[in-house]
Each structure stands twice: as structure tokens, then as C-alpha cells.
Amino acid sequence: MLKRLLRRRMVNTCVVGNWQRSNMTSADPTDANIARSFQDIPGPSGIYQWPFIGLRLQLKPFTEFKITRLDQLMMDYKRRYGPICKARMGKRWMVFLFEPSVIEKAFRTEGRYPQRPSIMILEHFYKGQACPSISILQGKEWFEMRRPPQMTLKKPKNLSKFIPQLSEVADDFVEKFRNNHIMEDLPLPCLDFTTEGAGTLCFGLRLGCLNKTSGNDATTILKHVRGVFGAIGESMYSLPWFLLYETSSYRQFVEHIAFLRRMADGHLQRAKHELNNRTTGDEKANLMLDMINTPGMTSEMISNNLVDLFIAGLDSTAMAITFLFYQLARNPDKQEKLFEEIRDHIPPSGPISEDALLHLPYLKACLKESFRLVFPVSIGSSRVLQKDIQLLGYHIPKGCVIAGGNSVIGRDKEYFNDPEMFLPERWLRSGPTHIHAFAQLPFGFGPRDCIGKRFAEIEVYICVSKIVRNYKIILPKDVTEVPYIYQMFAIPEKPFSLHLLPRSTG
Known part of the structure; x- marks a missing residue:
């Protein structure tokens, strides 16, 4: 009734x-x-x-x-x-x-x-x-907290120094599937990749997420990272009982954040010790060193910033890669067109040049189209x-x-013809129609856009180009659709797998 x-x-x-x-x-x-x-x-x-x-x-x-x-x-x-x-x-x-x-x-x-x-x-x-998180700050206080990492993350020249490290991570990701030729339980493999990439960005370290064994540090890190996302996602779609009393999920959330803070503090102390005792200046580029060298940044500010940035890009970037893999598998003609583009610019293994990423318009169009279909x-x-x-x-x-x-x-016929189809060509300059710049804002807009936008895009481009350069991504016969839901970000409703057919790397 x-x-x-x-x-x-x-x-x-x-x-x-x-x-x-x-x-x-x-x-x-x-x-x-x-x-x-x-x-x-x-x-x-x-x-x-x-x-x-x-x-x-x-x-x-x-x-x-x-x-x-x-x-x-x-x-x-x-x-x-x-x-x-x-x-x-x-x-x-x-x-x-x-x-x-x-x-x-x-x-x-x-x-x-x-x-x-x-x-x-x-x-x-x-x-x-x-010293609260930048995610809850407003006004000038927010601006001052955001400025130090922004100096690194918003300038292409500063970000270019991370490309060799991400290329190395992507090569390990490719090798992960050499024996069994299958990506199982997606999006988890992509989360392994983005966690490893975030480690190079924030701490200048390889965390071991791509070759982890049971009980090692990488397994523990991933457990707490996923715990943070799960607690935040649950809180966004349920009544806020934690405001009245300490719920079980809130206690677990506090535990996850506390672990990641201890991890960041440990890396920070290590880095400061190495800086004080260094004999050369050949340390790998990373965000932590940039903030240590920024006047006025306290240890607590640096640690909180690192935790925020480490967490923020993992899930969203992993899902972007996951859904793009799915779209390419579902549309093999588009995947082959992408392969033809990257074959001339991306090596099967080894470093990717900064210049190469400037010559991949179809890859960038594929990402935009994937974002349109699954915002x-x-x-x-x-x-x-x-x-x-x-x-x-x-x-x-x-x-x-x-x-x-x-x-x-993104799915409105008023703004996109054939809105249910994966058509990266619509985003190319030679595309059939003009798309309003504000029709799609996957990273937000203006001063408060996603601070890690450029790094996330580089991660996606390097990961996807390396996989497509080495494998043909194939949708299993029993997978026709991959429904998605929203927690903090869009995620597959259920884990799924993709087959990988090795390509000739000549």
C-alpha cells in the first residue's frame, strides 16, 4: 500500500x-x-x-x-x-x-x-x-595546503620525470600475464598497477604490488587502501550513524587511515634521513622530496598530503583503466585502430619517451569515450x-x-549521436560534430579540479598502450556486458576477466 x-x-x-x-x-x-x-x-x-x-x-x-x-x-x-x-x-x-x-x-x-x-x-x-585533510578544507586554508603538491602535479615538465618510472611499472604489469594470458578478477589487477604507480609518485619507491606474495607489505597496503574506499563508499550511500556513535565500519575506517598515516610517516622519516646523509643527488623523483624541500611544510602537513594523494588516485585511475580495457575488448575494431597508432610510438618494453605520449590522439579519444559511457x-x-x-x-x-x-x-542523444556506442572518433579534431567542453568533466574544472589529473592520465596512457602493444584484449564468450555501480567511484558490479592474446612484438 x-x-x-x-x-x-x-x-x-x-x-x-x-x-x-x-x-x-x-x-x-x-x-x-x-x-x-x-x-x-x-x-x-x-x-x-x-x-x-x-x-x-x-x-x-x-x-x-x-x-x-x-x-x-x-x-x-x-x-x-x-x-x-x-x-x-x-x-x-x-x-x-x-x-x-x-x-x-x-x-x-x-x-x-x-x-x-x-x-x-x-x-x-x-x-x-x-592539521586536517585537504579534502575537507575550504577557502584560503585549502589553497595553501594544495599549493605545494600542485607545483609538481600541475606542470607537465615536472611530471615528465615520472614517465620512466611508470614505464617500468607498466612493463612489470605486462609480464604479470605472460604465463596465464588472462586478467582475472578485474579491477583488482588494475588496482595493483595504480597502487604501484602511486608509490613511485608519492614516495619514490616500488611497493611490490605487482609481484606480491601472501603476507608481504604490498598485500597489507592494498588491504588498507581497499578498506578506506569501502568505508567511504558505504558512508556515502547510508545514513550517517557514525555521527551518533562509533559504528563498526567507522572503527575499521579509522584503523585503515591510521595504518596509511604510519606508512607515510615511516617513508617521510626515511627520506629525511637519506637527505641528511646523502652523498649524491641521484635520488628518484617523487612528490615527498618536493614537499620536503618546500618552505613552511611541516612533517604532519606532508604526511597528510601524501596519504590524501596516495589514496585519491588509486581507485579512480584503476577503474578508468578497467573500463577502457573492457571497451577495447568489446570493440575489437577500435582496439586494432589503437594498436596501429601505438605500434609506431610505444616500444614493447623499455622506457616510453615523453614525446611519444604527444602523438597518441586516438588513445586519448578512447579514454574520453570510455569516461562518457561510464562517468x-x-x-x-x-x-x-x-x-x-x-x-x-x-x-x-x-x-x-x-x-x-x-x-x-554523456548518454543524452541531444548532445551525443549514438550515445550507447563506443565511438572514440567523435573526440578527434576531424570528428563529425563539435562537443561542448563542459559536456564531459571527468576530472572536474577550475582551481578545484582533480589535482592528480595529469598524473592519472599519464598512468592510463602508459598502462593501456603497453598492454595493447603486447596483447590483443579479448572478451570471454560468457561475458557480454559488465554492469557497473557507484560506490565512491564507478566500479564493476561483479569482478570479471579478460583474455590476452600475445601479439608479435616485431
Whole structure:
């Protein structure tokens, strides 16, 4: 009975939303002189506006939408309400934008210190600490904490020094499959690769993730890294009981973070000792050394930054590689076109030159297309407005959260022809149509974009190019689709495998 009542209310809400859109045509909604109020923005109404509970009533078992696929609920919002709608997400109001030009207008007004909604479990953990995580900081404090690692991670010349190390990691990744020719339990092998890559970036060390044995340090590191992601993902899609009492999952989260902090502290002390006693200057490039040499960076600041950066890029980059492998296996003609491109620039083994990565437009297009089909996060880039703004003729007040609905736009026929097909050619300069720059923002935008964007892209390019140069990736006969869900990032709903057919390396 309750389910039928709720569905009836959803239908009524849909009618109201359509009524609002039809009435918007009576006047130009972009006319600043007749701006509508925030309350006029279409969206779920009535009980669906209640904090926390309102969202839950729009999900299973009351509707067909799953909490792990909020992108599908957002697609329904776009269908029912048009290019803009508002909804309660947790305790905050969120305004969803489903038109690239509107997203651009909103994000270009964000100012020098953009404010992003923090993850509640991280905010709770770091509350009251003298040196909190950059992920929960705002304003000038955030800017000052981000600046030191940004000096390394945002400049191509600084990042180029990591290419030889990542090439070595990728060669080991290729060799990992020489005997059995199968990638099993994806995305775990890709997480091994990105964890090893993050070790070279943050600490200048090989952690041993690609040749780990039971009980070694790499196994322990991966256990705690996956534990962090699991706890954060669970917290994002459940009621925040940890705010009231220390739940079991929160205790485990604290344990995982504490281990990674001890690891970072240990590497930091080792590096400082080596710097004090070094006789040569031939140490490998890494982010930790850059921050040690940055005036004003305390040991606690460096350690917290290293933990944040070490964790942040592992899962998202591993999933990007996993889904791109899947798309290439599913579309063998595109994979062969990619192989033809990389064959002339990427060696089967050994270092990849910086110049080679500049000549791989089809590989870059393949990554963009994979991101379009499986957008990394369900809601998209979001910002907390620091001043009132007007979008599509509606007044949106300071403190409201706006979200660019790129997961919806990427599969919208209005912006992409044949949206269900893997067509990397659409991203090439010679492509058939122009794609708005804000139609896809997998790494965010502006001063508060993903700080590790360039390093993550290099990791993906090197890993995928080395694998495709050495193997033909084949989809097993029993695998036709790889459904995905969202935790912190998009992940395969179930582990899957890919076969690898060795290529001639001549």
C-alpha cells in the first residue's frame, strides 16, 4: 500500500514538473528582470523534500532506482523536469544542471577558492585535528595546503620525470600475464598497477604490488587502501550513524587511515634521513622530496598530503583503466585502430619517451569515450555556491550545492549521436560534430579540479598502450556486458576477466 501511494506521488510530481516547464514558455526564463524564485525550480516535491528520508523514498523498494545508480535517478529527473531541477540530497539542497552551457556559466563564477561539499565521514574524522585533510578544507586554508603538491602535479615538465618510472611499472604489469594470458578478477589487477604507480609518485619507491606474495607489505597496503574506499563508499550511500556513535565500519575506517598515516610517516622519516646523509643527488623523483624541500611544510602537513594523494588516485585511475580495457575488448575494431597508432610510438618494453605520449590522439579519444559511457562519479562535479547566482532564469541562493550532470549528458542523444556506442572518433579534431567542453568533466574544472589529473592520465596512457602493444584484449564468450555501480567511484558490479592474446612484438 505504501509503495503504491509513493509511486502515485511520484507520478503527480512528474505532472507538476511538466506543468512548470510548460508554464516557463510564457516568458523568457533567461530575462534577469523576471527571475523566478528557488522554490519555482522543478523537482520532487512534498515528502520527497524531507532531509535524508526524501531521497530514500525515491529509491528501492519504493521505486526501481538503486542507491548505487543515482545516475539513473538523475536521468529520470532530466526527463521529467528538463535542464535544471532541485532535489534534497541528504541534508542539503542540490540543483542539478543537465545542459553544458549552463554548467559552464555556473562553474565560471566559482572564484579563486571554490567550495566543494566534503565527504561526511572524512569531515567527522578530521574534526578538531590541528592539521586536517585537504579534502575537507575550504577557502584560503585549502589553497595553501594544495599549493605545494600542485607545483609538481600541475606542470607537465615536472611530471615528465615520472614517465620512466611508470614505464617500468607498466612493463612489470605486462609480464604479470605472460604465463596465464588472462586478467582475472578485474579491477583488482588494475588496482595493483595504480597502487604501484602511486608509490613511485608519492614516495619514490616500488611497493611490490605487482609481484606480491601472501603476507608481504604490498598485500597489507592494498588491504588498507581497499578498506578506506569501502568505508567511504558505504558512508556515502547510508545514513550517517557514525555521527551518533562509533559504528563498526567507522572503527575499521579509522584503523585503515591510521595504518596509511604510519606508512607515510615511516617513508617521510626515511627520506629525511637519506637527505641528511646523502652523498649524491641521484635520488628518484617523487612528490615527498618536493614537499620536503618546500618552505613552511611541516612533517604532519606532508604526511597528510601524501596519504590524501596516495589514496585519491588509486581507485579512480584503476577503474578508468578497467573500463577502457573492457571497451577495447568489446570493440575489437577500435582496439586494432589503437594498436596501429601505438605500434609506431610505444616500444614493447623499455622506457616510453615523453614525446611519444604527444602523438597518441586516438588513445586519448578512447579514454574520453570510455569516461562518457561510464562517468567516474554518479552526481558529477559539485560546488557549494558562495554567492547568489541566476541560472536559466531561476534565483539560486548562496550555500546551495550545484552539480553538473555529466553522467546524464554523456548518454543524452541531444548532445551525443549514438550515445550507447563506443565511438572514440567523435573526440578527434576531424570528428563529425563539435562537443561542448563542459559536456564531459571527468576530472572536474577550475582551481578545484582533480589535482592528480595529469598524473592519472599519464598512468592510463602508459598502462593501456603497453598492454595493447603486447596483447590483443579479448572478451570471454560468457561475458557480454559488465554492469557497473557507484560506490565512491564507478566500479564493476561483479569482478570479471579478460583474455590476452600475445601479439608479435616485431
